[in-house]
Structure formats: structure tokens, C-alpha cells
Amino acid sequence: xxxxxxxxxxxxxxxxxxxxxxxxxxxxxxxxxxxxxxxxxxxxxxxxxxxxxxxxxxxxxxxxxxxxxxxxxxxxxxxxxxxxxxxxxxxxxxxxxxxxxxxxxxxxxxxxxxxxxxxxxxxxxxxxxxxxxxxxxxxxxxxxxxxxxxxxxxxxxxxxxxxxxxxxxxxxxxxxxxxxxxxxxxxxxxxxxxxxxxxxxxxxxxxxxxxxxxxxxxxxxxxxxxxxxxxxxxxxxxxxxxxxxxxxxxxxxxxxxxxxxxxxxxxxxxxxxxxxxxxxxxxxxxxxxxxxxxxxxxxxxxxxxxxxxxxxxxxxxxxxxxxxxxxxxxxxxxxxxxxxxxxxxxxxxxxxxxxxxxxxxxxxxxxxxxxxxxxxxxxxxxxxxxxxxxxxxxxxxxxxxxxxxxxxxxxxxxxxxxxxxxxxxxxxxxxxxxxxxxxxx
Numbered sequence: 515x516x517x518x519x520x521x522x523x524x525x526x527x528x529x530x531x532x533x534x535x536x537x538x539x540x541x542x543x544x545x546x547x548x549x550x551x552x553x554x555x556x557x558x559x560x561x562x563x564x565x566x567x568x569x570x571x572x573x574x575x576x577x578x579x580x581x582x583x584x585x586x587x588x589x590x591x592x593x594x595x596x597x598x599x600x601x602x603x604x605x606x607x608x609x610x611x612x613x614x615x616x617x618x619x620x621x622x623x624x625x626x627x628x629x630x631x632x633x634x635x636x637x638x639x640x641x642x643x644x645x646x647x648x649x650x651x652x653x654x655x656x657x658x659x660x661x662x663x664x665x666x667x668x669x670x671x672x673x674x675x676x677x678x679x680x681x682x683x684x685x686x687x688x689x690x691x692x693x694x695x696x697x698x699x700x701x702x703x704x705x706x707x708x709x710x711x712x713x714x715x716x717x718x719x720x721x722x723x724x725x726x727x728x729x730x731x732x733x734x735x736x737x738x739x740x741x742x743x744x745x746x747x748x749x750x751x752x753x754x755x756x757x758x759x760x761x762x763x764x765x766x767x768x769x770x771x772x773x774x775x776x777x778x779x780x781x782x783x784x785x786x787x788x789x790x791x792x793x794x795x796x797x798x799x800x801x802x803x804x805x806x807x808x809x810x811x812x813x814x815x816x817x818x819x820x821x822x823x824x825x826x827x828x829x830x831x832x833x834x835x836x837x838x839x840x841x842x843x844x845x846x847x848x849x850x851x852x853x854x855x856x857x858x859x860x861x862x863x864x865x866x867x868x869x870x871x872x873x874x875x876x877x878x879x880x881x882x883x884x885x886x887x888x889x890x891x892x893x894x895x896x897x898x899x900x901x902x903x904x905x906x907x908x909x910x911x912x913x914x915x916x917x918x919x920x921x922x923x924x925x926x927x928x929x930x931x932x933x934x935x936x937x938x939x940x941x942x943x944x945x946x947x948x949x950x951x952x953x954x955x
Contacts, residue, residue, distance in 0.1 A: 538587065592612040684696075707719070793814065
């Protein structure tokens, strides 16, 4: 019976039911060969299928059927080899063994089916149903690059509204995965708004809810659009802010912003706690808190979600631009440490935190192509260009200079992976704006 749990049909062969035994054995070997082939030869394709709700449903049903069939074989084998009724002890032991084997089969498959259900729930919760079908042959509609606006949002009961304190556009080459991160500081003033009602209200650049002489900041535009529906006509509440911010940043950078993803900073802390913390190296002590009551000592350490939040938010004894650098380091650390084993072990907590923390307008139909693109990105070095002093004066930004630098950055092809590696010895300067920061913390 235990042999049949490992290889179907052994109990049948042992009891001279050869035809049935060989049929079960061949079926089992064929099933195992199919699973191993799929896991090895088509692993990349599996990632694309794992973000499609229909396939996740098929996976759940398939796992349930396999577990049921396996249990039937175990029970069938037990019925063939069980001791005579007179052998009460032997029959009781064998019954317990059969039940234990069924549990060993059913529990892992039930858990896997549960993870598939959670995955489908996350996909359905986060990603919108496509308004038009995505063509598998050309999901990016012929575009050479696709641009994602990544927003870190800060909100709190004591501070009404949403402040987009972290805004980065990831511009990705759809053929190679070569990526440039374009960082915009929150305190850019008098930014030009998109044509239409917003431009007519602020012809000289955004000044916020105050009078026209007061400079408005880039991180105020999101909430302003939510508060004044006429700025983005025809767009419903909850999408007015992202729509206006996408259009505004598109105009600033001179490139189309295709999609956005917003991460709530408090929710980001929950994600880090769900993955068991994040390990970073802090070069110098970081002081935080309204009354300087908190301190993150220098050194390599694992930060909790709350500590990571302060690591990415604190401006005490520093400024917005130092904070922007730490935020990039934190995102990089999270991406590297969210390995498949960590994600699998903590999947349920991560799924719950992710649904609360992230919102996006990426359609579900684009997810398989996005998975393929992310695999390409992992094989390249990510370059970074931040529009901060001395390159840009945030009070009087040179919009033409910003657009020229963006065009140069996305047109440039790195000579090799080493030249743009994180940790490079090259220094950032107005003449060399694409050199990556060599330190974090």
C-alpha cells in the first residue's frame, strides 16, 4: 500500500491484478513526466499563466482532481492488501497508515489550491479587466518603450488627503528590458498641467488651492484633482488623481506615461512585515520622529516594516534628495530579498498586505506580457536619473532641460552591464547624470 502511494499500481501487481497495475503505473509515470517537463522546460511560461485568473482556476481544479485520484488509489490498494477481519490489530494499523497517506497527499495539494485561489483573488482585486483585448503577438502595440509611473503615497488621519511623496517613472525597452528610472522630487514648483480645464485654470503652472502667487508642489496635484472633479472631466473619483498625475508627469518628461502603480507607505510597511523584514546596510545613523525620538543605528541590519518606513521617509538632518536615494535602495533590497521561497512561505500575509497597499491601472490581460518583460529587466542593469539639484532648480525648473535629459537617457545604450552596475565607482553630476549612486543609507 505504501508502495502504491509512491508509484500507483504496485499493490495491484502484488495481488496479481497485472493489467490494472500496469495501467495505473503507466498513468502515474506519464503524469509525473508531464509535471516535471512543464516545471523545467516551460517554467517561464508558467509564470505568465500564474497571473491569469482562468488558468489559476484550472490549476485549482486540476490539483483537486489529482489529489482525489491519488487518494482513491491509496484506498483501493488498502482494500486489496488489508489483513483478514480476524487480525484486528493489523487491520487497525493498516487503516491508520492508509488514512495518514491520504492526508499526506490531500494537505499539500489543498494548500497549493488555496495559494492558487489567493493568487486569483489578488489578480482580480488589483488589476482591472481589459476594456479591449490584448494581442499576445504584440501586447505593447508596437511601442519600443513602455513607461510605468511608480508612486509612493503618504496619508494619515492627522493629515487629510494623499501626498505623492515619491514619484518615479520606469521607462522599459520592450525588446531588451533595458530600464531607466526617472525620479521626480515632490517639491517641483509651478509644474505645467495638461491641456484642457487644468491648463486653463493654471496657465502659468500649478499653484495649488491658494492664490496664483503661491507656488504649488508636484506632490499636491494628485489630491487637487480628486478634490476638483472639473479638472479631469469624465473620470470617476479615485482615478482623477492618478490620471492627472500621469498626464502632468508625461508633459514634464516629454514621454507618454502608460500605466501607474500606487503603493501606500503604511501598506508597504505591512508588506515588509509579511515577508519577515528587509535587510539593509545603513551607512550613517538615521534620526526620525517629530521629537527625534527614533534612531536607526549604522550597520547592516534587518528592519521591521515600521523601521523600513522611517528609513524611507525620514528627512531629519537630511533632505528630500537623500530620502529619494534611500527609497530606491529600499525598493532594491525588497526586490532582491523577495525570493520565491520567501514569497511561498509567507504568501498569505503578503497577498493580504498587497491588496491593501497597492492600486494600479495595469489591465489583467497585460500581465503575461508584463511577466515576460520583468524577466528581461532582471537580466539588465537599471540606470537612474533623478531631477534634483544641482541638475535641476526645483523652484525654477528648466522643463526643456528635463525633456532633453530624458530623451538622452532613453536613447543611450549602455556599453555593457558592468558599466552601469549598482555600486559603480562613477559619480553623479550634471555632466554624468546617469551614474548610479554607489551607497545606500
